[in-house]
Amino acid sequence: MNEEQARRVVGDINAYLQQKLWFDFEVMEYQGDTLTIMGSLDISAPHDVEIRFKGVFFVSLPLEWKTDTATPPLRLMAGEEAVGLNQRFKVEQGHHIFRFTPEYYPEDFGCLVCAQAVSFEVMTPVS
Template identity: 50%
Template structure:
């Protein structure tokens, strides 16, 4: 995926999240090169959003976390932060580093996914 496509997907995900009172996230599945993370308001119902990363290089995040939806929850690392993690994890060219901002963790906690592709799907109960 081109960086412009990735940026647009991340913006759309954050737009949806921003309109929710809160969201809890969890890793639903990791299967070879595909990671699916879901977000939901109420765990007793279907989840509200699925975020799918493909062609994974590395993952560093808790299995479940809460978010503060009043600020961006997902970003693509750039410049110095990306360079530091690229060197630390020896990230192969073509992979982006995505960062989640979990609530109740320090800002430098490091909730990351490095992947070539990202997509999302909104889940409707209706």
């Protein structure tokens, strides 16, 4: 997945998530090189969305977190911030760094996933 494709998918994910005031996220599964994160309005109910990262290089995030969707909850890192993380984690070419913005954490805290590709599947349409 190239950078433009990754940006487009991140935009689609945010468009879906921002239809609600918040989303709770939880690491659902990490198998092979694929990380699946589920999102829902209520973790005790069936989840609404699955976000899959393929070709995972590194992950730095809590197993569960809450996100206020007033601002985009997921972004593709770019610029100096991405360069710094690339150097720090020795990221291999062809990977992108994605960042969730969790609620109740310091502003510089990021839920980071470095992967080659991202996709999502809506399990429950937003009503």
